[in-house]
Amino acid sequence: MTTRPWVCIILGSDTDVPVMSQACDALDEAGVPYEMKVASAHRSPERTRHVITEAERAGAAIFIAGAGMAAHLPGVVASFTTKPVIGVPLSGGALEGLDSLLAIAQMPPGVPVAAVAIGGARNAGILAAQILALTDSALAARLKEQRSSMAAAVAEKSKPVERSTR
Numbered sequence: 001m002t003t004r005p006w007v008c009i010i011l012g013s014d015t016d017v018p019v020m021s022q023a024c025d026a027l028d029e030a031g032v033p034y035e036m037k038v039a040s041a042h043r044s045p046e047r048t049r050h051v052i053t054e055a056e057r058a059g060a061a062i063f064i065a066g067a068g069m070a071a072h073l074p075g076v077v078a079s080f081t082t083k084p085v086i087g088v089p090l091s092g093g094a095l096e097g098l099d100s101l102l103a104i105a106q107m108p109p110g111v112p113v114a115a116v117a118i119g120g121a122r123n124a125g126i127l128a129a130q131i132l133a134l135t136d137s138a139l140a141a142r143l144k145e146q147r148s149s150m151a152a153a154v155a156e157k158s159k160p161v162e163r164s165t166r
């Protein structure tokens, strides 16, 4: 248990774990504590409400919710909390994630959900860390270091493919 602000990650199904664990990876790399649980907005609405209210009581600062198809989970999470909610649309079913993207992005005024790309769980984790970094200078410094490493990696990847006829 931690007294530091942490991120609550909720998945609509255990089949969402392979993609959603990328949010955990990003938070691990940033050194941000989190908890991940499965709770379906449609199949287990009572459990979903319980997970959200218990997480808030235990100090969750941000929620990440991932779901596919008729992806109401992030919106339902947002309906129970005024903490920031980041929604991750997941691919699956006939519409390959477009259904989920629209369900997550098209929230009514007053109850926002920040939608990342289809399958964008890693960015959800990074965005959550960035929000927490607003009040955590050590975390902000770690995120800046990660950006520098990313830029250096791009320059490295360029070396073996660079060509010139000049």
Ligand code: RP5
Residues within 6 Å of the ligand: 011, 012, 013, 014, 015, 016, 040, 066, 067, 068, 069, 070, 090, 092
């Ligand atoms: C959504 O329906 C879940 O988030 C999952 O992405 C999708 C399919 O769920 P399963 O049938 O694999 O449990 O609610």
